Amino acid sequence: MRFDGWIAGTGTTSGTRIVLGHWLRSPFGAFSDVMLERADGERVLLAPTRRTAQFIRGTYSFDRVLVVPVDVRVTNDLWTVVAGSLRLRFTTGRRGPLGQLLRAVPGALAARPVWATLTDWPARVLLSGVRTRGSAGAGRRAWYGARDLRPLVEVSAVFEGHDLGVMAPVEPPVRFGFGSVPRNPALTRVTTTVQLRHGH
Template structure:
């Protein structure tokens, strides 16, 4: 489970272990799932959506998680709704208020295989995320692994796996969002984005707040 860690005397580090999935759609809506089996708030999932006009919406399961995520990233609107995620082999199904989203993952490429070799203890260290920040930006279309988040917070991402998404279906309030597409333009929730190529990343996120 995540919890507090080291750092300055007045700083608190919160750790989230799980997965981040990101995809674009033919309609221009881009979707980002955070699925966190281990977090300071217990197991939960949330969805960030940005439409073709740049409107950014957070779908979170409780007011507590919504307040935390909203204080860390930037949104134009927040909705507290049930967020359910089921995984059956390589197929993920997400139900979050107005959103119905299903995606299938493919085989790992060379980068995914390399990330699988990163020890979990190393991936959790902010120093490792700082070391991988520039390589990640070069290999993953500008993705950042460290940066300054909202409210004066700092954040680090330690990736441990990477799989492509090979099929996506998504509907918003019953309306089809269209076929799978690159995450383009990048989403603008915080200091970084997700890979341009639709992907599922196994990740440890560390957020430092004061």
């Protein structure tokens, strides 16, 4: 099962870390979801339908799952996300050398698990906490092929009526699956491949 889109990850000064998945193409059509890990360790999934929630919950680990509308608007460098009681806004900056390098990766190559396997070690070294392949829930395996990387330069977020503060590193790493997003808040273009158990 292949998902093509963007993953944004950021920490906040409240201790809550946020991961947005904005999928342009997927087996479920275009959709977005949000994963939050709070300072006390609670992991929350915000997903737009029962079907997407069930799939994501089967692949990653959460303490609470909420099925809520997830709306993402992109205007130039500004992203605005409304997902249930979450209000998230972030601004992207200019891509650095690594982002320029990743943009040169052909989409067909990024979609191949062998590419994610080759980039797993460099990702761990260059982007603390990042893994590009590993085992997921329910006997599944997942590969992440990055195709672009841009830093986040400004973040504001409110969840369940509480201001989460301003942008901060993703520290400690999030614990939804086998890897985290980059420690420095970033927006990554990615092709994610999930293999279900026994290759189905």
